[in-house]
Amino acid sequence: MNRKSDIVVVGSGLAGMSAALTAAQSGKSVTLLTHGAGTLAVSSGCIDVLGYVNGSAVADPFEAMGSLPAEHPYSLIGGEETVREALSWLKGVCKKGGIDMAAAEGNHRLITVMGTLKPSCLCPDSFNPDCLKEVHRAAVVTVEDMKDVHPGLIIDQLHRYDEFAGKEFMEAVLPCPIEHAHRNITPLDIARHVEKPEGLKWLEESLAPYAKLYPVLLLPPICGMKHSQQIWNHLCTVLKVKIVEMVSIPPGVAGLRMREAFKKALNLAGVYTVESAEVVRAEVEEGVCKALYSVTAYGECGWEADNFIIATGGLLSGGISTAPGKAWESIFRLPLEAPENTEEWSSPDIFGSSFFASMGMRVNSELKPLDADGNEVLANVRFAGRILGGYDFAAEKSGHGVALATGRYAGMLAGKE
Secondary structure, eight states, X not given: OOEXXXXXXEOOSHHHHHHHHHHHHTTOOEEEEOSSSOGGGGSOSSBOOOOEETTEEOSOHHHHGGGSOTTSHHHHTTTHHHHHHHHHHHHHHHHHTTOOEEEEEEEEEEEBTTSOEEEEEEEEGGGOOGGGGGOSEEEEEEETTBTTOXXXXXXXXXXXXXXXXXXXXXEEEEOOOSTTOSSOBOHHHHHHHHTXXXXXXXXXXXXXXXXXXXXXXXXXXXXXXXXXXXXXXHHHHHHTSEEEEOBOSSSOHHXXXXXXXXXXXXXXXXXXXXXXXXXXXXXXXXXXXXXEEEEETTEEEEEEEEEEEEOOOSTTTTSEEEETTEEEETTTOOEEOOOSSGGGGSOSSTTSOOHHHHOOBOBOTTOOBBOTTSOBOOTTXXXXXXXXXXXXXXXXXXHHHHHHHHHHHHHHHXXXX
């Protein structure tokens, strides 16, 4: 038996959750089909709107949007105004979920655990590095046995940048609070431990000696999970120091924090979420999608709706399938433009633009799919996030920005129909 909703959204990443929540807030009944945790679980939890254009760093992402091609997702959905509205909306979602976000007119230059600087437009308060502009000394902190967080490496890398070249950094290693660990610990392990009273006490007491010597402490993202804002505020107040969390590699602590905020909002909005629902096919009649079908442990299940939003991601997430010389969207089997010569799919420049990173669905200004001749092929289906073509999320540093803005936009349009 099929289940009927006004709108069905496929995908549990930032685009899918933004689309589902927006549509539900418009008063529609929404079903969210998920297969896996989504990219937020491995992400920075920061919104990279636009870091680079044609290989050049961008100071103001909104100003730079005017130079993007017409087929870029930002251009299709209205550019600066639409993106700004989506960012403002996300701040509200995060605020209700217990996370204060630090916006910027331009890009923040966030510090990573690799010692590099990451251009990002919207980040949690705890990641905001602006306080470093006012000080000359800081401590770079890790935890004993923590994987891939090495203060010496971070300091050496930071000194390569002009804004940090003259600053004094100190290496600090905190004792590991987790006994008998069977593997190297991650920031996620410590962040979960800090949620416990004894964990918070450990972190406060361990940081206290360094807080007396340095006005700023750089930490991996270990200031809790569900109560990270409260914990960060508490530590900064009690220790009388500014704490800056650094962007880490997966697992994405801050991304998981944001995901929890979304899950709370989706639940309050009445979104019906189905986990472990891999969508394998669609029922289409005369250019209109009637239903999607997922496979579960109990067999095939149908999901009917008036409108559908597909936010299944790209190659890594399974939204796009490929074979030598061709590519296609995985649910509707819609063909994607791709060079027949697969050598043209990649670039010899490891940091250059690559077709692998830009392949995706061609859509119109309503995010509905188009064929090779520019004709709309599905009247009630929209695409959002990484499944879209027309941009290189890796080279541009625009992944979460496009996901948020197009997911929000798709949800708004579907909610009006």
